[in-house]
Amino acid sequence: DQxxxxxxxxxxxxxxxxxxxxxxxxxxxxxxxxxxxxYPAEGPTFLISISSIKDKNEDGRFTVFLNKSAKHLSxxxxxxQPGDSAVYFCAAKWLTGANSKLxxxxxxxxxxxx
Amino acid sequence: xxxxxQSPTHLxxxxxxxxxxxxxxxxxxxxxxxxxxxxxxxxxxxxxYYREEENGRGNFPPRFSGLQFPNYSSELNVNAxxxxxxxxxxCASSLVQQETQYFGPGTRLLVx
Numbered sequence: 001d002q003x004x005x006x007x008x009x010x011x012x013x014x015x016x017x018x019x020x021x022x023x024x025x026x027x028x029x030x031x032x033x034x035x036x037x038x039y040p041a042e043g044p045t046f047l048i049s050i051s052s053i054k055d056k057n058e059d060g061r062f063t064v065f066l067n068k069s070a071k072h073l074s075x076x077x078x079x080x081q082p083g084d085s086a087v088y089f090c091a092a093k094w095l096t097g098a099n100s101k102l103x104x105x106x107x108x109x110x111x112x113x114x
Numbered sequence: 115x116x117x118x119x120q121s122p123t124h125l126x127x128x129x130x131x132x133x134x135x136x137x138x139x140x141x142x143x144x145x146x147x148x149x150x151x152x153x154x155x156x157x158x159x160x161x162x163y164y165r166e167e168e169n170g171r172g173n174f175p176p177r178f179s180g181l182q183f184p185n186y187s188s189e190l191n192v193n194a195x196x197x198x199x200x201x202x203x204x205c206a207s208s209l210v211q212q213e214t215q216y217f218g219p220g221t222r223l224l225v226x
Contacts, residue, residue: 006156034214043218089156099147099162099169100147101170102157104156106155
């Protein structure tokens with residue numbers, strides 16, 4: 001039973017355009033969400049996060065939107081750059097749970113074409 | 115500030131053997147979590163250590179065990195290796211209850 005779903009395995013966009021990466025979750029106990037970027041042969045790198053008390057968080061070119069009623073979040077990258085090409089993981093956690101474990105989706109491979 | 119480090123980077127073992135993977139936390143972080151990432155999947159939570167005690171465990175059998183040391187470094191031990199244990203093993207550190215976990219580069223384990 002996958003509690004965090006990234007249904008599109010890959011996305012290809014033109015440099016300078018917007019990249020929109022989607023993520024859905026099923027567990028209503030999740031109250032904190034994170035996006036990680038992963039290059040080959042490296043560990044995941046933290047990008048941006050959002051608490052369930054917000055519906056938007058922005059950091060430079062990266063914005064995450066949260067729609068709690070739809071149990072959906074999305075990561076927007078504007079403008080996209082070739083260096084953004086990587087695998088992006090959506091992760092969720094329950095802040096008041098016994099531990100701070102992260103539940104990950106399967107990831108989306110983003111390719112930004114020059 | 116030193117980030118999370120892991121050793122070794124790659125490892126090849128045969129079925130039935132035992133393996134120990136090591137992790138050094140980011141400076142100031144007292145919580146360590148271990149994850150297994152199989153090919154084409156997202157990382158799966160194995161367990162977490164805080165103050166040298168296990169603080170939560172995912173759906174992994176008891177042959178996966180761990181330790182956390184007073185300096186907050188950690189080990190992941192896997193006994194009786196199976197072919198399906200072949201994966202990237204990731205260590206992440208954080209302050210307890212802090213929202214963000216910071217990952218090391220991982221150890222790639224191949225079981226033949």
